[in-house]
Amino acid sequence: MNSQQNKLPQQPQQPPSSIVDDDNWKSQLKLPPRDERRQTEDVTATEGNDFDDLHLKRDLLRGIFEKGYVKPSPIQEKAIPIALAGRDIMARAKNGTGKTASFLIPALEKTDPTKDVIQVLILVPTRELALQTSQVCKELGKYMNVQVMASTGGTSLKDDIMRLYNPVHILVATPGRVLDLAQKNVANLSNCHTMIMDEADKLLSQEFQPLVEQLINFLPQQRQILLFSATFPVTVKSFKEHYLQQAFEINLMEELTLKGVTQYYAFVEERQKIHCLNTLFSKLQINQSIIFCNSVNRVELLAKKITELGYSCFFIHAKMVQAHRNRVFHDFRNGACRNLVSSDLFTRGIDIQDVNVVINFDFPKHSETYLHRIGRSGRFGHLGLAINLITYEDRFSLYKIEQELGTEIKPIPPVIDKSLYAA
């Protein structure tokens, strides 16, 4: 790697096309260490395109490669060209297979940094996901002079208002906050040519859909709407008919669960769960783990018990003060702690590459919840492990979820092969 700024002198005799074909810029890239872990076909089964084949701006390509992206995943290969062609999209792809880059890359490609108006609105259902998405967007667009802002509930409205006096090109937000800003005429969405809905099935749930529909009224008539999710319920159909024009459908969900995540259950009594968890901690080779409980109280009780057992852990749930939530999210992502006890606040879209084990301390009642929980490991086609503690009362939920997801959850073996989940 040539770290010096060795720019070639401009030769006036060179035809302009040779400048376009210049590939010397690649040798100047500051690439991160290559991730040598094996991946599954969830992210490798493509037509063979590279990012160069997607006809992107060079400054964006620089950001993509320096973020460590090597080749597009199937959803990226399919969605990016259609998004750049201006079509509305409904895209389904498995958790952790590259949906975020599928919409951030076209968002950045279409943004004109010389126009100081909000051009892209990215809606996400949780505050943590807004922070994460805006961070990835800034990293991908670091050479493009694009201003990215994250705006969520639970933080100071005044800070957001002050921020919007400065240029913002891409706004990543939860629906309630951005609707508030739009109604106060602080966020001007009349030049927003693209709206992206990540975890769109959640954004079209009863809680969020009215807010989203009100937001659309602030957008210009000529706009593009992109929907991304792992699951699309029936409610999407009416939304599609009302708000999308000739939506292009991309479905990469022939099966629902990740190929790289091995799923086991352990049949236990409620009072045995702590002991079982202790055994798992001592036997498994955990990089980082997320342990899910079904209520806020149980999250805090379990976190306390785990600490008493002598293991390090953080916990996070929806009733925590937002500043604490942000701190836990940031520190856990940076590896400050090995285990995180969480409510379902922390299921959708959260991308932490080092999480290789998910434990359902409490088994979820719905297959959608189960799907998103175990999608926290096995990120981007890597291997992961999901272990479910099943009580007698959970047995019907186990059967139902297995049926609905078309997956197999096996009894936990005495010894788990490390090559199944540890790099």
Added chain:
Amino acid sequence: MEDKFYKTNEDKFSWIVGLKVRIKTTSDEQFEGEVFNYDPVTTCIIILSDESTPAVVTQKRTVRIILESSIKEIKCLSLPTNTNSNTTTTTTPTVTSPSTTNKQNNHNNHHHQNNINNDLSLPSLNVQLIIKKQDEVIKKAAQKAMKIGVGVTPEAQEIFNSLSRTLPCDWSGENIIVLNEVKISSPYNIENCTGPENCKSIERVKKVLEAERKKLKI
């Protein structure tokens, strides 16, 4: 090989089911995999090979049927893994990773009579899944056939192939239809692109077409 060691021909190779082996054939081809089955009637050994690579994990397996008499050399790589398929709530057995249940842990005791009692049961197959996969393969082949233009020049087909790597393309006679709305007529330059009024995608299609033509050096 002396016949007196075997009660029937059926016993000859059944003890190797489940072993991971490397087989060299009389034509010096070499295969590695797990012995899935031995058929005494046809005297064939069925080998399952894992298609994973150092970079990609996959559940796909290659099935090879090898005639016993064509085997020149066979080397045992590892003993059978005791794959436990005993699940109480299995609902969708996978057809891409069948496993054998083989309790035989010592392949050297093939002289003993208890070989007959080995559990050589075959895994269950989900016929619906198999039919679904068959339909998908046929559908993909049909789609691939539709991508071949009739009565067009090789250059035109090359442009079509190049465009359709990233944008959905169909033939309509000699015209390339992109995204169901942009028509590219012969000779397929950017000035030959037309679309409906207010067509959002035509500018992007032109840009991609120009870049792909440059790449093809047309």
